[in-house]
Amino acid sequence: MVDNKSQIEHSISQVRKRDGSVSDFNRDKILNAIYKAFSASNKPDKELAIKLADGVLIKLTEHGFSANNPPSVESIQDLVESTLIDQGHSDIAKSYILYRHERRKVREEKMKVLNTKKLDSVGKSFDINCLRVMASRYLFRDNKNEITEKPTELFERVAILVSISDLIRDNYLFTKDGGISQNIEEAAEYLKKLDDFNYKFKIGSYHLNKWHFRCLINCYLDLAKQGMMKVSFKELLTMLASKKFDAYADRISEYYGLMTSQDFLPNSPTMMNAGGRLGQLSACFVLGMPDDMQSIMKTTSDAALIFKSGGGVGINYSDLRDEGEIVASTSGVASGPVSFMNIINTVTEVVKQGGKRRGANMGIMEVWHPDIEKFITNKTEPGVLENFNVSVGVWKDFWDILVNSEDGKYTLRSPKDNSSAGEINAHHLIDLIAQSAWKSAEPGLIF
Known part of the structure; x- marks a missing residue:
């Protein structure tokens, strides 16, 4: 029997795949498929699976398959079914038929997602969820939005x-x-x-x-x-x-x-x-935001273009004057850094990243800024700055006061002229950061 099996394996050296290509014949794939069918029926039996796999090999030669006439994948699977039934394992055959049906459904769904009639090696090996992400974000498309690459x-x-x-x-x-x-x-x-x-x-x-x-x-x-x-x-x-x-x-x-x-x-x-017209490979760009309207709008425009190219941005908002500060040119009051973060957040929402996904931002405010408490607690409410991760810049002077000062008084400074803008308790502030992080996972710390 062993010699006969060896002769059969030698005579059938290739198998024709569903896409028309030919690959090496592998008896172990037949064995594994049969064993999985037994396992799915809670009857794992390796020795019986080996015996049945040998029976499939014999049937292949009886049906005229050879080195010059390689069997197709479907032909082999049909013979696995008939062998299981002929040997009195109809319950296992049922499991195998269901297995084939599920695999067929998955293949058809993958081909639909990739807009193709044949799956390549990656299409076969990646699961359907991976392929959905790949198709929606990464595969090149033409001007009709049809996928053009495998x-x-x-x-x-x-x-x-x-x-x-x-x-x-x-x-x-x-x-x-x-x-x-x-x-x-x-x-x-x-x-x-x-x-x-x-x-x-x-x-x-x-x-x-x-x-x-x-x-x-x-x-x-x-x-x-x-x-x-x-x-x-x-x-x-x-x-x-x-x-x-x-x-x-x-x-x-x-x-x-x-x-x-x-x-x-x-x-x-x-x-x-990569390998496309845009050629932009960076995931994150650091932008400045000086405290004048022209620069703020220029940064907003730059951020929009970066989102369009598939990148994200990081901005330190500490140079923007605090909410309520007098604006000399208009005699009005400043709306504060958080309001401008909302502008960037809206731009992020509107300009899908790379035309394929929403963008992302890192917003930073340094701990000395007068609006630091509002910045820390801003994301504790649902729906606020959903396109942002935020972090507080905490420098050595703050840590020194937190550790070494009993009263914990920390001086806030005006971004406009670096003058004193009041005091805050460092212990209270670090507690506020911890409470907010516990509630909303924001902010982080940069130090």
Whole structure:
């Protein structure tokens, strides 16, 4: 029987998959499917599963399948069903049929989510919830909002772009010592003709699209301006075309594998933009907010553009004068930092991040600001600043008073001229921070 089984396995070397591709035949997959059916019926029996798997192999040859006529996945599963029934295991066959039905439903749902008729390797291995997030946020779409790339293509474009920074620092190209002059203008000219280089070059089997090529140019220009490029950009392209850097395909494959195994995933802007027109990979930008209306609105505009590109922002609001402070130009009173945080919060809500998700903010106020109590307690009410995480900047002078002073008196200062704006009890303030954090998980502390 063992010899017969071995001969059968040797004669059937491949299996035709649902997408039409062919892969190596693996008897263990039949065995595992049968064993799972037994386990689902609370009758786990490994020895019986092995015997039935051998029976399926025999039926495959009886039905004319061979090395020249590989069976399909569906054919194998049909024979598993018939073998279970023929051997008197109709209850197990029922479990197996239900298992096939559920798997079919999952496949169909995945294909619907990805807008495809065939699942690639990532589509098969990732669960449906992962694919929903991928489709809604990360996969490229056309001007009709139709998905235009497969999950494997997403991870390939990311892996290629990330690996370019390694390639450009290859010993043939790069020296950290500097002092080498290259024709920067000649290299920059390539930026004007990106379409001519779309998929023209490759690293191993990985083709560079025009946005990868743009990244290569920009990396070169950045290092060439520092005198760190040993060769001209034209020489670099000659070396690339002659497969001088094909070893970096292993780096690309390694990074690709880390992502597709879900051992590591980069931040959302990288998933959204790497290898694409925008090319914005940063998740967080620090913006200033000086205390004048023009600067405040400029920061608001900058934040909106960052949200659109897929990034988030961090702003220290401590320079804004406190609520009720006189505004000399209008003889009115200032509305305070928290009111301007509400403006940024509204902009965040309106401008979906990268057109795919809502943005995020980090808001900071330093502990000496006269509006610090309002800042600390503002998020204890539901629905307030929902697009913000907030933190209090707590510096050494505050800690010294908190630890060493019995009365705990801490001087608040005006952002306008640094003059005294009253006192607050440091012990009361730290208690207020703790109570608010317990109630709403905000604020954090920066010190």
